Amino acid sequence: MAAVCLGRYHLALSPDGNWGGPQPDNTITGLVGQVARHEAHAALCALTITDTRETVVDFTAPYYFESATFVSPAPKEKNRSFAILSPFTLEVWLCIIVATVLAGPLLSLVSRLLVVCTGEADWTQYSLQTLSFNMYRSLVFQESLIITNHWSLRFICFGWFLFTFCIYAMYSGTLTAALAIRAYEKPIDSLYDLAQAHRDGYTIATTRDSNYDAAFKNAESGIYKEVWQLFDKKDPQRSLLPNPDVGIDMVLKEKYVFINSLLSTKLKAAQRGREKFYLARQTFLPQGYGIICNNGSPIKDVFSRILIRLTEVGLVIKWTNDEVNKVYHFMSSARDPGPTAISLQHLQAAFFIMVLGLTISAIVLVLEIVASFWKRSRSAGKTV
Known part of the structure; x- marks a missing residue:
């Protein structure tokens, strides 16, 4: 293009390092200012065609179109300390806890109601504590130790086992993905x-x-x-x-x-x-990019015809893709590391729950010992 239009040419950089344009104080900055003041005949750069700039310089036909975006630091990996709780939301966990707590008392209530109304007791009488623990056990182990001869109790157990099966299946599948795949x-x-x-x-x-x-x-x-x-x-x-x-x-x-x-x-x-x-x-x-020229410059139409031909045959797109591929070939690019091994960081919550259970057990043990000594002391006082 330079050979066709100008023959010999000289390359210069913008003194202020900006693309520039008209300013509120009527000055013109950057490359646009150099061309507008006839310090340069043309400027070839990623210059966007705008109405404001066209008031002081002429643009050739656009040779490339693209949009704007914004770049930010790469998102950090989420803290995985409580990843074992991530498969369900807080509302779901609360519903599961409430359902598990109420399942045992419901079974016990229906069992005693049947005895009162029909006079028929189960083969085995289970305490409230046994029924409640069995409901929790079936949620975790998918197994029940309750045996009943009443169909109403059987249907309650059937509904509970189906519920726990769905919860167990959804939790285990989602947990595997949550632990193995990085989350950001x-x-x-x-x-x-x-x-x-x-x-x-x-x-x-x-x-x-x-x-x-x-x-x-x-x-x-x-x-x-x-x-x-x-x-x-x-x-x-x-x-x-x-x-x-x-x-x-x-x-x-x-x-x-x-x-x-x-x-x-x-x-x-x-x-x-x-x-x-x-x-x-x-x-x-x-936005579209164009070459800027002096107002009324005869080289604008020559540049425009050349740019249109280059664009029509796809050379501009080809050159753009070549440059992008060249950079990506020699420079490191982001790659998804894929699934990772489950580490202690992922299972911190599991150990926390275990330690919490042991701590509560220790507190209860101390309270039981204290209560036992207190009962003994009261019994000894009464005997004396």
Whole structure:
């Protein structure tokens, strides 16, 4: 393109390192400013075509389209200390506990009601403690030691055993998956998640003088306006960073969410270790890239014709994919480690429950001994 349009050419960088554009004080910054002031004939970069920039420079036909996303630190693995309780919610656990506690007394009540009403007792009379413990035992071991000749009691037991079978099957299957597969904290996946991330101490940031900066800043309502309110107004330099490289690096150093173009984010994250970052699933703000030229420049139409031909034959997409694959080939990328061995960390809750049971047993034992001595002392007092 340079050979066709300009022959010999000279490459220069933006003095302020920004893409730039018109500012409220009527200055024009960055690459856009250099072209607008005729310090350069054209600027070739990931420059988004915007109405504001088109007031001071001319854009060629767009050669690439993509959307924005945001990148945050990779979610941390959840604490697995109480993983054995994770298959069920708190409400389910409470319902199971209540059902188990009431099952024994219900069986005992029906058994005694049958004796009163029919005069027929079971082959074996079980105490309330025995019935209650058997209901718990059948929940854990899927086995019952209760034998009855009453069909009403049999149907109660049948319903309870079917209930415990379903609970046991769902718990054991879900627990295996919960222990073997890694679980992570909820990631930041959409613009609506940014408010919670901000409350959690994250700084919301994007590139200064970029299309994203303008989109959020100029929004009058809606989610973009809400996101702009999350930017650091006390210290704008924390939210408006000089370039994407600084933003990606800040994600690794501090609690940052950086808004940037999807392709650029993928490449820069891969270069630094893809497993260290999380790219949001939601994309937004579709945009087109073009080459900027001086207002009225004759090379704009020449560039546009060349770019259209390159786009139509698919070379732009091919070159983009080649660059992405090249980076991912040489740089480490995130891989799912798959199922892991069950460790002591996963079973901490099981040992905690065992220790808790032993502790309660020890307390009850002490109370029983104290109560026994107290009864003996009272008996000895009465005898004297």
